[in-house]
Amino acid sequence: MKLTKNRKAVLAKLEPNKVYKLADAAALLKEITFTKFDASVDIDVRLGVDPRKANQMVRGVVTLPHGTGKDVRVLVLCTPDKEAEAQAAGADHVGLDEFVEKIKGGWTDVDVIICTPNVMGKVGALGRILGPRGLMPNPKTGTVTMDVAQAVKEVKAGKIDFKVDKFGIVHTSVGKISFDADKIVDNANEFLKTIIKLKPVAAKGTYVKSIYVSTTMSPGLQIDTKSVE
CATH class of the missing domain: 3.30.190.20 (Ribosomal protein L1/L10, rRNA-binding domain)
Structure with missing residues (x-):
């Protein structure tokens, strides 16, 4: 060689x-x-x-x-009342049903997924896809929260x-x-x-x-x- x-x-x-x-x-x-x-x-x-x-x-x-030095792509899955807050904090993608369907179809082109507790029922069904990729939101890591703006800012800042x-x-x-x-x-x-x-x-x-x-x-x-x- x-x-x-x-x-x-x-x-x-x-x-x-x-x-x-x-x-x-x-x-x-x-x-x-x-x-x-x-x-x-x-x-x-x-x-x-x-x-x-x-x-x-x-x-x-x-x-x-x-x-981290890298641009972290964040998806926030939430109800419509939280969408503006997530967008203002700098989330790259915000929504719910359309993204749940996209993920079911195999789309996982993000680095972190944050969701509100009230949509965990829909997000939980994606565990088989998100779990192995380390993308499943988890309350222990602060990615299941009502304060989506704070969670987005922290992830973007290097959390x-x-x-x-x-x-x-x-x-x-x-x-x-x-x-x-x-x-x-x-x-x-x-x-x-x-x-x-x-x-x-x-x-x-x-x-x-x-x-x-x-x-x-x-x-x-x-x-x-x-x-x-």
């Missing part, structure tokens, strides 16, 4: 098995990302939990101080929800590679602090087992877990 010029440049900057402080890793990611597009900065945290047990489920929401997968890993994006390194660090720290606060009482042993950061096309850099706890 022939190494490209960019790949060689990346490998020259990496030290095998090195564990980085978050600030050093954020700066290095900017040096080893050569994508023509504005790559996402991703973080993967392996936790010492058994997600199959309900009392070890880790799920939460966090508002990244510098936002994300996350949950541990079946392998015990929490994965999310904490910005774009075009961000200043210190903004990437701020966002990552906010996310990590939130995860640490959510440690289940039932989780035994080491809680944060490993942390890696990467961009869409870069190798992963291992972060020193002690530098963030």
Whole structure:
């Protein structure tokens, strides 16, 4: 396999098995990302939990101080009396029955769906389509609410929800590679602090087992877990 010029440049900057402080890793990611597009900065945290047990489920929401860097497309499903409020807050799509029908037909071209409690009966029927895509509104994440304007603003400003997968890993994006390194660090720290606060009482042993950061096309850099706890 022939190494490209960019790949060689990346490998020259990496030290095998090195564990980085978050600030050093954020700066290095900017040096080893050569994508023509504005790559996402991703973080993967392996936790010492058994997600199959309900009392070890880790799920939460966090508002990244510098936002996600991406334009979040929001659909608000609500009754007509809430439509103007949702539109004024910046929702990309607002309505109910027409969107329920579109989703039944396979349309899911949005990043977040917010709905009011009084339409959950109709939205609940879409669970099979929305659930696997992580789009199902949920009161725990603030996406089932009467205050749709506030929910839209928060999501647009960088509020994300996350949950541990079946392998015990929490994965999310904490910005774009075009961000200043210190903004990437701020966002990552906010996310990590939130995860640490959510440690289940039932989780035994080491809680944060490993942390890696990467961009869409870069190798992963291992972060020193002690530098963030």
